[in-house]
Amino acid sequence: MIRPPLLQRELFREMLLISGICLGGFLCLILLGRLLQLRDLFMAQGVTLLDLLKLFVFLSPLFLILLIPVSCMMGLFLTFLRMGADRELISLRAGGISFWPLMPAPLLLCLCGTALTLWISLSGISWGMDNFRQTVVEMARHKTSVNIQPGVFNTSFPGLTVYATQADPGSGALSDVFVLDSSKSESSATIVAPKGLIDSDVEQGQVFVLLENGHIYRRQGEELSVVSFDRYLLSLDMTKLLGGFELKDKAPKEMSWEDLRTLAAGAYADRSEHFQRRVQMEMHKRFSLPAACLVLGLFAMPLAFFFQGMKRQFGLLVCLGAFFFYYVMLSAGMSLAESGVVSAVLALWTPNVVFLLAAAGGMWVVAGEREADFRSIGAWVMRAFGLRKADS
Structure with missing residues (x-):
């Protein structure tokens, strides 16, 4: 037993x-x-x-x-x-x-x-x-990559569409740049510049897009405004590049x-x-x-x-x-x-x-x-x- x-x-x-x-x-x-x-x-x-x-x-x-x-x-x-x-x-x-x-x-x-x-x-x-x-x-901050393909509308950045006829992956230099910024729900902006530069700061967790000698076409409601600039800097949070992992309030x-x-x-x-x-x-x-x-x-x-x-x-x-x-x-x-x-x-x-x-x-x-x-x-x-x- x-x-x-x-x-x-x-x-x-x-x-x-x-x-x-x-x-x-x-x-x-x-x-x-x-x-x-x-x-x-x-x-x-x-x-x-x-x-x-x-x-x-x-x-x-x-x-x-x-x-x-x-x-x-x-x-x-x-x-x-x-x-x-x-x-x-x-x-x-x-x-x-x-x-x-x-x-x-x-x-x-x-x-x-x-x-x-x-x-x-x-x-x-x-x-x-x-x-x-x-x-x-x-x-x-340390492992995501920033790549812009020439001749392609790049939508890897949330709320941002980037197009460039030429892009150097080594230096980040861009030519004939078109940017559609729809990150703000109340208004959208279209940015056109003959040249630009894209870079990232891994310590700050930011992506920078520097544009030179261009124009900003901003539409808000029925109004359209045009602004010229010598240098324009776009800053993006790299944490948003991890698709599906959006950090919100707990x-x-x-x-x-x-x-x-x-x-x-x-x-x-x-x-x-x-x-x-x-x-x-x-x-x-x-x-x-x-x-x-x-x-x-x-x-x-x-x-x-x-x-x-x-x-x-x-x-x-x-x-x-x-x-x-x-x-x-x-x-x-x-x-x-x-x-x-x-x-x-x-x-x-x-x-x-x-x-x-x-x-x-x-x-x-x-x-x-x-x-x-x-x-x-x-x-x-x-x-x-x-x-x-x-x-x-």
Whole structure:
């Protein structure tokens, strides 16, 4: 007979291994998707693969607070599904080990996942986003390149279109320059000059376009003004050259827990109601997602008992389907809370309550070795919604 401590160790080891594989797989899929989105940046600028991986490391806390709960769920589900397929659960019951003695190892894994997710949500997110912003600025200052192709309308600068008949990549000298400046929404300017010079200052993070002996045609509304100049200097922020990485003010999801508490204490009295709702929603999210590790893990355990004997590939689909339902409930609640239809408490905690009740019901059925009659449950649901007449 297997001793309980040995059983718990083996269970925990297998569940931890599967959860780690799932977490790594999900994270790699997200990183590959981001790489495909940034392929133009990777090929056009002087950004290496190592630089992009560094950015993804700093962005990973935003993904991990959602990936860790689903990984814990899948680790528990696939472990017990495998044990059911190998008839190990039947052997354990025959040896006198019922449902409840199997709980310590899954509960320990869920608590570890909850603690890790809670630490990431309270500290890791702000650490990652602060380093992400700093790294983007450094990359923009030291690794982005400035190239103007002759005879081509160059639009690599946000809000600026540059054309030159001749361009020397070594010296940066330009001939017959045409510049369309639309960076200001209220007015646009067209600049024409016979010659110019383009250069960059990596320390200041700026790109300079120096034009000589030209004209500026500025249109504002129905008025058109023409100004002549001897020398005209355009200055651009190089951080805007990193396409897709636009540094704005911090959103609530990027803030630290201390910043959120400060805002909630009344510092956002002059901000919009929409912003206030986002702050409240983010504060509850920092605790509801860590709690989801425990809730989804407890839900996955009886679910695996219900589907004993199912092949792993089909079990994987069942588990992902259950998490997809959880995510749909969470996303819908967040949308409603952001629009002010429901409160942040109701939106962020309803999925956990629903799945916790389902987990409690499933454990009651499994622990009592009762049969879950899914056909009768389905018929009852259909009758409740009027899709089927009640039996006479």
